Amino acid sequence: MARTRGDEEQALLDLAQRVLPAGSFGNLPGDIVIREGKGAHVWDVSGNEYVDFLLGSGPMYIGHCHPDVVAAVQAQIPRGTTFFANNEHGIKLAEAIVDAVACAEKVRFVSSGTEADAYAMRVARAFRGREKILKFEGGYHGMSDYSLMSLAPKRPGNFPQAVPDSPGIPHSVRDAMIIAPFNDPVMAASLIHEHADELGGVIVEPFQRLLPPKPGFLQALRDACTEHGIPLIFDEVVTGFRFSYGGAQEFYGVTPDLCTLGKIIGGGFPLAAIAGREDIMSLFDRGKAGDEKFLTQIGTLSGNPVAATAGLATLEVLRRPGAYDKIFATGRELMSGIGGMLQKAGLPAQVIGVPPLFDIVYAAGDVSDYRATLRADPAMQRRFNARFRASGILKGESKFYVSLAHEAADVRQTLDVVQAAVEAELAETRVPAQ
Ligand SMILES: Cc1ncc(COP(=O)(O)O)c(C=O)c1O
Numbered sequence: 529m530a531r532t533r534g535d536e537e538q539a540l541l542d543l544a545q546r547v548l549p550a551g552s553f554g555n556l557p558g559d560i561v562i563r564e565g566k567g568a569h570v571w572d573v574s575g576n577e578y579v580d581f582l583l584g585s586g587p588m589y590i591g592h593c594h595p596d597v598v599a600a601v602q603a604q605i606p607r608g609t610t611f612f613a614n615n616e617h618g619i620k621l622a623e624a625i626v627d628a629v630a631c632a633e634k635v636r637f638v639s640s641g642t643e644a645d646a647y648a649m650r651v652a653r654a655f656r657g658r659e660k661i662l663k664f665e666g667g668y669h670g671m672s673d674y675s676l677m678s679l680a681p682k683r684p685g686n687f688p689q690a691v692p693d694s695p696g697i698p699h700s701v702r703d704a705m706i707i708a709p710f711n712d713p714v715m716a717a718s719l720i721h722e723h724a725d726e727l728g729g730v731i732v733e734p735f736q737r738l739l740p741p742k743p744g745f746l747q748a749l750r751d752a753c754t755e756h757g758i759p760l761i762f763d764e765v766v767t768g769f770r771f772s773y774g775g776a777q778e779f780y781g782v783t784p785d786l787c788t789l790g791k792i793i794g795g796g797f798p799l800a801a802i803a804g805r806e807d808i809m810s811l812f813d814r815g816k817a818g819d820e821k822f823l824t825q826i827g828t829l830s831g832n833p834v835a836a837t838a839g840l841a842t843l844e845v846l847r848r849p850g851a852y853d854k855i856f857a858t859g860r861e862l863m864s865g866i867g868g869m870l871q872k873a874g875l876p877a878q879v880i881g882v883p884p885l886f887d888i889v890y891a892a893g894d895v896s897d898y899r900a901t902l903r904a905d906p907a908m909q910r911r912f913n914a915r916f917r918a919s920g921i922l923k924g925e926s927k928f929y930v931s932l933a934h935e936a937a938d939v940r941q942t943l944d945v946v947q948a949a950v951e952a953e954l955a956e957t958r959v960p961a962q
Contacts, residue, residue, distance in 0.1 A: 531918055537561050537573035555585065556924070560917075565592030568933035570922060578922035579938045583929040586766055586791040589855075589884075590845045591933025597795050600841035604834050611833065618831030621793065621839050625803055628774050628843075630783045631762070632803035636812050637831040641765035641790035642670025644800040645731065647825060648788050649674055652729030652759040654823050655808045662688075662719060662730045664710040666739075666898025669731055669763050669788075673697045678707040684899060688719050710736045711896045713748030720752040729786075731761040734776035738881045738889065738926065739896055746782040753785070759808060765790035765800065769846060770884050792846075795838025798829065851932055858939060859883025859930040865943045873950045877908065884930050887923075888912065908953070915949040 540561045545551035551558030561573040568591050570580045583589065590597070604617065622635040638644050649661050649669075661674060665684060669675035676697060677690035685691045690705040706723055708716040710732075720730060730753055734746055753760040762784040767776035769792040777783050786804030793799060802809075810816040811823045829835075845851065860883045867879035876892040889895050890912070891904040909925070916923060921942055923929075 531572075531576045531920070532574055534574040540573060567591040567593070568931055568935065568938050576920065578917075578920050579934070579942055581921065581923040581928040581930065581942075583931055584796060585924060586770070586885075586929050587794060587796050589770060589792045589929075589931055590842055590851075591931050592796075594842070594845060594933075596845055597838050597841045600795075600837040601797075601834055604837045607833075609832075609834050610829055612828065615831065615833040615836070617833045617836035617840060621799075621831075621836040621843075622801075624840060624843050625789065625793065625801060629764075629768070629787065629789070629803055630774060630777050631785060631787050631805065633806040634809035634812075635801050635803045636809065636825060637836075638800050638802070638825075638827050639798045639829045639832070640670065641763075641788060641800045642672055642675070643827065644765065644788035644790060644802050645669040645675055645761075645763055646672040648761045648763075648786050648802045648804075649729060649731060651802065651808060651811050651823055652731075652761060652786060654728075654811050654821065655759055656728045656757070658726050658728040660704055660706055660723060660726045661728055662706040662708055662716075662723065664716075664732055664736060664898075665707050666710060666901065667731070667733050667736050667763070669733070670765075673701045674705060677702065677705040680898075684902075687715065688723075709897050709899070710739060711742045711745050713742075713745045716745075717748050717752040720749070720756065720758065724756040724758065727756070727758050729759040729761055731763060733763045733766070734780055734782070735767050735771065735882065735885070736898075737901075738885070738887055739898075739901075740880070740882060741780060742896060746780050750782050750784070759785040759804075761785070761804075762787040764788060766885065768792060769843065771882065772852060773843075773846060792842060793839045794835045795840075795842040797832065797835030797838050799832060799835035799839060845932070855930055855932050855934075856883040858934045859886065861939050862886070862928065862930065862942060865939070866946050869943075869947055869950050873954055875908075875950065875953065876905070881928075885927060886930075887927050911953060911956070912949050915952055916945060919945040919948065921945050 544558050563571050563573045568580055570578050625635050626632050665678045668679055676693040679693045681691040688706040690702045690707050708719050762777055764775045764787045768789040771779035788802055790800035812825055814822040863879050863886050870877045877888050877890045879886055880889050889904055890908040
């Protein structure tokens with residue numbers, strides 16, 4: 529079933545080219561304009577329907593336009609859309625986070641994961657009175673200067689030296705970061721011990737992009753940080769309320785000192801949070817911290833009532849019995865179906881991740897750190913993703929996000945599309961007989 533592009537969508541794409549750099553918002557190539565979404569499906573402006581594994585890059589965990597979220601938002605909008613001051617929904621969302629997330633004794637809202645991570649690193653540095661942050665190569669913590677260190681270096685440097693991912697970042701930031709390899713507990717712990725006197729904090733994605741932590745890795749970070757009193761930050765912007773209701777810290781059984789949350793907790797609206805230990809979070813409280821140690825933190829839309837009520841409604845749906853079982857069952861079926869097809873075809877590709885979030889990595893052998901992901905074949909990835917899109921599967925470049933709204937028919941359709949993509953790959957790349 530070929531996708532068509534109508535005049536209306538083409539005109540919007542042309543306009544986008546005129547007014548947006550690269551014709552896009554920066555997130556995806558500017559070659560599609562989405563008109564609407566419902567449940568696990570989206571439609572482009574030309575009317576093509578897609579099974580949606582992009583999920584708005586993760587927030588739409590219970591599907592687009594869930595009736596409970598729509599009702600909650602519609603109830604709030606006529607009462608006002610932002611106040612700057614405290615509001616009931618924001619306070620209750622903070623309560624839901626404190627109830628669910630093991631490290632969360634206090635919560636501070638911001639509007640994006642980028643902000644949450646930047647503040648988490650700052651509050652850790654302020655708490656410990658040291659300037660450096662250890663992060664992991666390939667770890668994504670948003671777009672701040674500090675986070676754009678060794679996120680995706682084409683030519684990785686020597687550990688622990690940081691490699692900037694963007695021009696425009698002051699040189700000094702590079703010296704403020706220490707880079708360690710993900711999933712290497714011995715090296716990470718030894719870097720933490722060696723730099724303990726300069727470290728303000730350690731930040732990690734407990735599940736880095738697509739890479740599950742090896743058994744013992746997160747605990748090794750926990751132990752090394754505890755030994756020196758260094759705040760350990762889990763970036764749970766993706767994993768929070770996704771891997772389980774209590775996030776990756778519940779799923780993997782390791783509790784950090786601070787975590788950041790985003791995506792799901794805003795129910796499809798801009799909202800994120802820093803959550804953590806009372807003594808660290810009290811630096812955001814002038815009364816407790818005192819003028820010297822108080823950490824200023826203000827945001828126009830922080831705790832926005834529309835976003836907070838959407839987030840609360842989303843969490844309420846996720847608390848219902850069977851919600852995670854359904855999402856995990858859907859994801860498991862997709863992972864094993866796709867993995868089996870790749871294996872049977874003998875392609876150098878494999879499925880990695882966990883049921884709510886996985887993808888195909890176009891490389892053979894063990895892939896458990898950033899450098900191993902560099903072995904992947906980008907041309908093969910592009911070919912597969914293009915076939916998926918052309919056959920009505922919408923996903924990000926390197927992620928399948930599964931939602932509560934995906935049904936058996938979506939799984940069947942997706943597996944058929946993957947099977948056809950595998951066959952096309954074999955046909956295209958088959959070496960002709962001599
Ligand atoms: C692990 C992680 N941290 C932080 C962010 C940044 O969040 P935002 O895009 O809301 O700034 C993202 C976004 O995808 C993320 O995946």
